[in-house]
Amino acid sequence: MSVEGGEQERHRLIQAALAERPFATVKDLLDVIDASPATIRRDIAKLHQAGVIRKVFGGIALPEGTPAQRRHAKPFEENRVLNVDAKTAIARVAETLCRDGDSLIVNGGTTCFIFAQLLARRSLKIYTNSMPVAASLWESGVCHVTLSGGELHREPGIVFSPGVAEPDVFASKFFLGAQGIGPSGLMESHPLLVRVTERLAQRADEIIVLADSSKFDIRARYPVLPIARISTVITDARLTEAQADMLRDEGVEVIVAPDRATE
Structure with a gap:
C-alpha cells in the first residue's frame, strides 16, 4: 500500500469510528488502525483542518451541528469544553x-x-x-x-x-x-x-x-x-x-x- 493510500485508509477508519460513537480517544483509534500514536495525531490534525472531524480535549468528535452529532449524547469530558x-x-x-x-x-x-x-x-x-x-x-x-x-x-x-x-x-x-x-x-x-x-x-x-x-x-x-x-x-x-x-x-x-x- 502506498503512503498516500495508507493515509486515505486511516482517514476512512477514523471517520468510521465516529459513525459508531460521538467521541473517540487516540487509544480507541489505536485499536482499529495499524499506525503509531504520532501518525494518528497527524491524521487527526489534517481531518480537523478539513472540517471532517473536530479535535476536542482528550480525543476527537463529530463536527458541531451535523445530524449525526445532534443524535448523540457527548461524554462529560468532551462536553465540558463546549460553549x-x-x-x-x-x-x-x-x-x-x-x-x-x-x-x-x-x-x-x-x-x-x-x-x-x-x-x-x-x-x-x-x-x-x-x-x-x-x-x-x-x-x-x-x-x-x-x-x-x-x-x-x-x-x-x-x-x-x-x-x-x-x-x-x-x-x-x-x-x-x-x-x-x-x-x-x-x-x-x-x-x-x-x-x-x-x-x-x-x-x-x-x-x-x-x-x-x-x-x-x-x-x-x-x-x-x-x-x-x-x-x-x-x-x-x-x-x-x-x-x-x-x-x-x-x-x-x-x-x-x-x-x-x-x-
Whole structure:
C-alpha cells in the first residue's frame, strides 16, 4: 500500500469510528488502525483542518451541528469544553437564585458542574448524583454534600443503581441540564438519565433548567420531563423568540444570561 493510500485508509477508519460513537480517544483509534500514536495525531490534525472531524480535549468528535452529532449524547469530558462562556454566564445567573441555607439538588452535566463550583463556598446543602460535582465540592467546598448511592456510569459521570433507594432528601430547587429541549420537553439520549431525572424531580419545589441555546436545536431520543413541569429555564442570548415563546406559553420563566462580551 502506498503512503498516500495508507493515509486515505486511516482517514476512512477514523471517520468510521465516529459513525459508531460521538467521541473517540487516540487509544480507541489505536485499536482499529495499524499506525503509531504520532501518525494518528497527524491524521487527526489534517481531518480537523478539513472540517471532517473536530479535535476536542482528550480525543476527537463529530463536527458541531451535523445530524449525526445532534443524535448523540457527548461524554462529560468532551462536553465540558463546549460553549464554556455561555455555560459560565448561565451558571452565574443560577447562583443568584440560591440563598444561604437552601437545600438544593444539582444534577449531572457540564453546566451544572460549573454552577456547583460557584456554590462551593456557600452555606448550602447540596444533593447530587454527579461524581464530578461531588469531587469538586469535596476538593474546594465547605457546603454540606450528599452523594447519591449506586454504580458509577463513567460516560455521563452519574452515580445510580435502580435497586438503591434515594436518600430521604427534599429540596427547594432542582437544577439540571438536558441534551435537548423542544416542544416535547426535556430530552436525553440515555434511558438511565430519564430514570434519574424523574425520581429527583419529585423531590423539589422548583425545577430549574440550565441550558445554552444550542440545546434547542437537538432532538434526542427519550423525553424526560414535559415543558409544563419546568419552573425556570436559564439560557443565553442566542435563544430565538420562537423558542422563548414555546417556553413562556407553558408558563415557564425564561431568564437570559447576559453576554459578557457585549456588557
